Amino acid sequence: MESQYHPRELEPRIQRQWAATKAFAAPDSSPKPKYYCVSMLPYPSGKLHMGHVRNYTINDALYHFMRMKGFNALMPMGWDAFGLPAENAAMANKVAPAKWTRDNIAYMKKQCQAMGWAIDWSREVSTCSPDYYRWNQWFFLRLWEKGVVYKKSGVVNWDPVDMTVLANEQVVDGRGWRTGAVVEKREIPMWYMRITDYADELLDSLGGLGWPEQVKQMQRNWIGRSEGVEFTLPYDAETARRMADGKKGLKVFTTRADTIMGITFAAVAPEHPLATEAATGNPALAAFIEECRKGGVQEAEIATMEKKGMPTGLFVLHPFSADKVEVWVGNYVLMGYGEGAVMAVPGHDERDFAFARKYGLPIRQVIDVDGQPYSLDAWQPWYEMPGRNVNSGSYDGLAQAAAIGAVAKDLEAKGLGTTRVQYRLRDWGISRQRYWGTPIPVVQCAKCGDVAVPDAELPVKLPEDLVPDGSGSPLKKTPSFYETKCPKCGGAAKRDTDTMDTFVDSSWYYMRYASANAATMVDERAQYWMPMDQYIGGIEHAILHLLYARFWTKAMRDLGLIAIDEPFTNLLTQGMVLNHIFSRRTGKGGIEYFAPEELDIVLDAEGKVAGATLKAGGASVDYDGIGTMSKSKRNGVDPQDMIERYGADTARFYVMQASPPTDTVLWSDESVEGSFKFLRRFWTLVHGHVAGGIVARYSAGEITTALTELRFKLHKTIEKVADDYGRRMQFNTAIAAVRELLNLYTAAEDKSPVARAVAQEVLEDAVLLLSPIVPHIATALWSELRPGTDLLDQPWPAVDAAALVQDQVELVVQVNGKLRGHIRVPASANREHIEALALKDEAVQRFVNGQTPKKVVVVPGRLVNVVV
RNA sequence: GCCGGGAUGGCGGAAUUGGUAGACGCACGGGACUCAAAAUCCCGCGGUGGCAACACCAUGGGGGUUCGAUUCCCCCUCCCGGCACCA
Numbered sequence: 001m002e003s004q005y006h007p008r009e010l011e012p013r014i015q016r017q018w019a020a021t022k023a024f025a026a027p028d029s030s031p032k033p034k035y036y037c038v039s040m041l042p043y044p045s046g047k048l049h050m051g052h053v054r055n056y057t058i059n060d061a062l063y064h065f066m067r068m069k070g071f072n073a074l075m076p077m078g079w080d081a082f083g084l085p086a087e088n089a090a091m092a093n094k095v096a097p098a099k100w101t102r103d104n105i106a107y108m109k110k111q112c113q114a115m116g117w118a119i120d121w122s123r124e125v126s127t128c129s130p131d132y133y134r135w136n137q138w139f140f141l142r143l144w145e146k147g148v149v150y151k152k153s154g155v156v157n158w159d160p161v162d163m164t165v166l167a168n169e170q171v172v173d174g175r176g177w178r179t180g181a182v183v184e185k186r187e188i189p190m191w192y193m194r195i196t197d198y199a200d201e202l203l204d205s206l207g208g209l210g211w212p213e214q215v216k217q218m219q220r221n222w223i224g225r226s227e228g229v230e231f232t233l234p235y236d237a238e239t240a241r242r243m244a245d246g247k248k249g250l251k252v253f254t255t256r257a258d259t260i261m262g263i264t265f266a267a268v269a270p271e272h273p274l275a276t277e278a279a280t281g282n283p284a285l286a287a288f289i290e291e292c293r294k295g296g297v298q299e300a301e302i303a304t305m306e307k308k309g310m311p312t313g314l315f316v317l318h319p320f321s322a323d324k325v326e327v328w329v330g331n332y333v334l335m336g337y338g339e340g341a342v343m344a345v346p347g348h349d350e351r352d353f354a355f356a357r358k359y360g361l362p363i364r365q366v367i368d369v370d371g372q373p374y375s376l377d378a379w380q381p382w383y384e385m386p387g388r389n390v391n392s393g394s395y396d397g398l399a400q401a402a403a404i405g406a407v408a409k410d411l412e413a414k415g416l417g418t419t420r421v422q423y424r425l426r427d428w429g430i431s432r433q434r435y436w437g438t439p440i441p442v443v444q445c446a447k448c449g450d451v452a453v454p455d456a457e458l459p460v461k462l463p464e465d466l467v468p469d470g471s472g473s474p475l476k477k478t479p480s481f482y483e484t485k486c487p488k489c490g491g492a493a494k495r496d497t498d499t500m501d502t503f504v505d506s507s508w509y510y511m512r513y514a515s516a517n518a519a520t521m522v523d524e525r526a527q528y529w530m531p532m533d534q535y536i537g538g539i540e541h542a543i544l545h546l547l548y549a550r551f552w553t554k555a556m557r558d559l560g561l562i563a564i565d566e567p568f569t570n571l572l573t574q575g576m577v578l579n580h581i582f583s584r585r586t587g588k589g590g591i592e593y594f595a596p597e598e599l600d601i602v603l604d605a606e607g608k609v610a611g612a613t614l615k616a617g618g619a620s621v622d623y624d625g626i627g628t629m630s631k632s633k634r635n636g637v638d639p640q641d642m643i644e645r646y647g648a649d650t651a652r653f654y655v656m657q658a659s660p661p662t663d664t665v666l667w668s669d670e671s672v673e674g675s676f677k678f679l680r681r682f683w684t685l686v687h688g689h690v691a692g693g694i695v696a697r698y699s700a701g702e703i704t705t706a707l708t709e710l711r712f713k714l715h716k717t718i719e720k721v722a723d724d725y726g727r728r729m730q731f732n733t734a735i736a737a738v739r740e741l742l743n744l745y746t747a748a749e750d751k752s753p754v755a756r757a758v759a760q761e762v763l764e765d766a767v768l769l770l771s772p773i774v775p776h777i778a779t780a781l782w783s784e785l786r787p788g789t790d791l792l793d794q795p796w797p798a799v800d801a802a803a804l805v806q807d808q809v810e811l812v813v814q815v816n817g818k819l820r821g822h823i824r825v826p827a828s829a830n831r832e833h834i835e836a837l838a839l840k841d842e843a844v845q846r847f848v849n850g851q852t853p854k855k856v857v858v859v860p861g862r863l864v865n866v867v868v
Numbered sequence: 869g870c871c872g873g874g875a876u877g878g879c880g881g882a883a884u885u886g887g888u889a890g891a892c893g894c895a896c897g898g899g900a901c902u903c904a905a906a907a908u909c910c911c912g913c914g915g916u917g918g919c920a921a922c923a924c925c926a927u928g929g930g931g932g933u934u935c936g937a938u939u940c941c942c943c944c945u946c947c948c949g950g951c952a953c954c955a
Contacts (some may be wrong), residue, residue, distance in 0.1 A: 043955055084954060156953075167953040218872050218950075299951050303869040351869090424953090432953065502955070540870075540949055547952095573875090574948065626947085632954060657893075658880060664948055666875085671880070671894040678893085679909090728884065736882075738894035744890090812888045817936035819888050857935055863887055867935045 005683035006645025026074035035071035044104040049636030076513035078125035079312030098464035125529035127505035134459030136439040158186035171296040190431035210570035224424025228255035231417025233316035258403035261392040262366035265332035276310035439500030445486035445493040507552035535568040536584040575664040581624040698757040812863040815847040840866040
């Protein structure tokens with residue numbers, strides 16, 4: 001055996017062995033139970049970063065652990081290869097997105113292989129491959145036939161200088177990131193999927209999932225099911241005349257129908273037909289509506305902007321009192337939500353209250369909360385709480401639920417409204433005015449309208465040689481792509497030049513891994529592997545990706561493609577790996593990011609970042625705080641240096657020992673050296689033992705107290721590490737436990753034959769325990785400890801129950817809850833015995849100081865607390 | 869603004885079901901080995917007081933429940949993630 005640990009020689013050799021024996025290829029059927037564990041597929045941004053390393057090492061450790069536990073385990077990998085960054089890179093470097101993406105994939109795949117992850121590469125999926133995206137198109141058409149896909153208009157960010165639609169990410173402080181122009185809202189036709197049809201099921205089936213409670217809660221809140229009342233505020237005569245839309249009035253929805261007598265005005269979105277009508281002949285209002293078009297569509301921006309409004313001069317009638325209620329235009333009312341109109345009850349809604357105060361509108365109290373004071377001067381939290389009606393005519397005295405019921409009944413009697421369920425969830429708009437994505441398989445014919453591309457003509461292939469220039473999709477400028485014939489009438493027609501949201505790609509790739517190269521979207525192999533046993537990915541995907549994938553799975557089920565209700569049985573949400581972010585405003589008002597390695601960073605006395613300057617040129621840049629490692633912010637850290645300097649095992653060990661997988665971490669590589677030193681020490685320990693000749697591991701016989709303690713520790717550690725891997729998925733504590741074991745092993749000086757047998761047992765098992773995290777060094781050490789056998793064939797070590805039996809246990813002794821000493825008691829001691837021993841303790845007597853204990857709390861196996 | 873999460877020594881973190889706060893590491897200090905260095909090994913390492921034994925304080929801040937709170941409840945501060953076109 002080599003006396004020194006040389007990972008750079010050892011790791012590639014072992015990786016070649018794995019590749020040669022197809023060590024990680026998983027069969028699609030097996031007598032063993034299956035274990036399907038998948039990491040959210042990476043976007044091929046160029047290089048791996050530490051977030052990826054963390055994600056795939058967790059996945060890999062679980063793969064190895066479950067394989068040792070006797071499962072037919074599978075860990076696949078793929079590439080989320082469509083998306084915006086490829087277009088940005090294309091603009092910056094004048095290279096086609098296809099080439100850029102494929103080069104990145106090739107490089108990142110090499111990095112994955114150098115990390116030694118147990119990936120079954122025969123199942124690799126690239127979402128930009130026509131073999132994959134044709135099924136996006138095929139499935140889209142099936143959903144269209146079923147009515148789950150439909151077309152309507154939607155609002156997007158519009159850059160008036162580049163004349164292009166911007167992603168939310170490309171809007172910085174309301175301006176286009178390249179042009180600095182103030183962004184506007186613009187309505188365009190788009191394709192939608194009726195995810196709201198599945199809202200109830202998506203909500204109800206969350207309960208049975210082995211997901212973190214916080215993620216389930218976020219999804220519940222996102223779906224946002226609420227029961228309320230939808231009703232019409234009838235137009236007054238003048239408004240009815242002006243609108244002439246055949247409707248009786250303005251439709252609104254509320255969850256607070258009990259406050260209906262407090263309505264003092266109504267508000268509509270700037271795009272609402274009533275606003276449009278009111279603006280004719282009202283230049284001030286028209287100007288205000290125009291003003292509301294400025295700014296992007298992001299909810300965070302809309303929710304934090306100043307609430308502004310203007311009266312329309314049009315009126316509706318209160319459904320009960322028939323009082324005239326003025327309709328206002330409000331910049332905070334969104335056309336895309338519900339009806340684009342709301343009733344306003346400033347007395348009991350904080351936003352309405354602020355709006356009414358600002359514009360001098362009346363505020364009326366109609367709810368009393370336990371007699372708490374009500375004044376118009378300042379908003380109080382209890383104004384919004386449930387209470388009893390006052391100033392509400394026949395509803396006075398009713399509690400909230402009764403009042404809502406009575407109001408709904410009266411509205412129904414008048415034919416003005418009814419109770420219904422409302423969701424916060426909106427249908428999924430999948431059209432993108434971009435190039436690098438799945439083409440939408442629809443032909444627009446002047447005569448026949450939107451016509452499906454026939455299945456036989458799929459896939460509609462995306463041309464791969466176009467280079468976007470920032471002014472709209474290049475597909476729109478490529479007649480060879482869009483010029484076609486109508487499949488129905490044969491006349492000249494135009495393809496839809498929009499592509500699909502990349503969340504479509506990531507909604508079902510994990511089923512395609514399981515049906516590698518199938519001639520259909522998925523086949524029976526997907527049924528074998530699905531539902532996935534463990535899904536692992538960043539917490540940032542808690543809502544969108546995970547909700548779309550759940551919806552997609554249910555839609556596939558309803559088309560008979562797969563017989564499961566939910567895709568991901570268990571979920572581990574990894575915390576984000578953060579790093580510092582630096583940027584600079586460009587002359588035009590856009591924004592430009594810099595990687596930390598391009599900068600000289602200045603720290604203040606507390607070690608906080610105080611500023612930074614460019615290494616090249618010395619210009620100072622802005623510090624934007626910390627945030628997730630990402631390509632767009634240019635703050636990712638590539639593991640390559642670490643692999644080259646210390647090896648993949650050190651990189652893997654380091655990220656796993658640093659923190660629990662669910663914790664958010666600020667990146668630092670200060671202590672990588674310590675991880676490398678540990679692996680070197682581990683190597684040296686095994687080498688020291690093997691140099692004296694390997695022996696049979698300890699099985700039975702008389703041993704010293706010290707060796708008994710070592711074996712107790714070993715078997716406790718096996719138990720703990722299995723629990724940490726399998727149940728807790730907390731790898732840092734598993735590593736700490738093995739370190740403790742090896743510290744105790746090192747402290748033993750015994751070189752007798754029986755001690756060497758125990759040493760063999762400890763070292764063999766320690767190698768097995770760490771092998772899921774550091775498989776290369778473990779493979780090498782195992783072959784030294786057990787020549788002729790392969791680590792990958794070994795089962796998880798067995799716990800020797802006999803080694804865990806203890807005669808005596810140590811208990812903590814407290815007086816009034818404060819630690820005062822320790823006592824050793826026989827493991828079989830009863831409560832009275834323990835109590836007596838504790839009271840006899842010298843430190844206890846000192847603190848009890850002659851007083852009679854009021855109470856003695858005994859927690860078996862843990863502590864005694866004497867209360868005086 | 870709304871939804872979800874987090875805050876523990878100089879640093880990463882541990883304490884799994886309300887039961888010893890600081891496991892295991894990193895950094896640092898001291899020592900051994902060495903001509904020297906590296907590597908390795910040993911010792912120390914939350915704060916205050918004390919020669920020491922030991923005592924008191926301490927888990928972002930404030931309050932509460934409990935024999936006992938890092939853990940449960942209420943209020944607050946700051947940070948992170950998401951908010952539907954980054955993925």
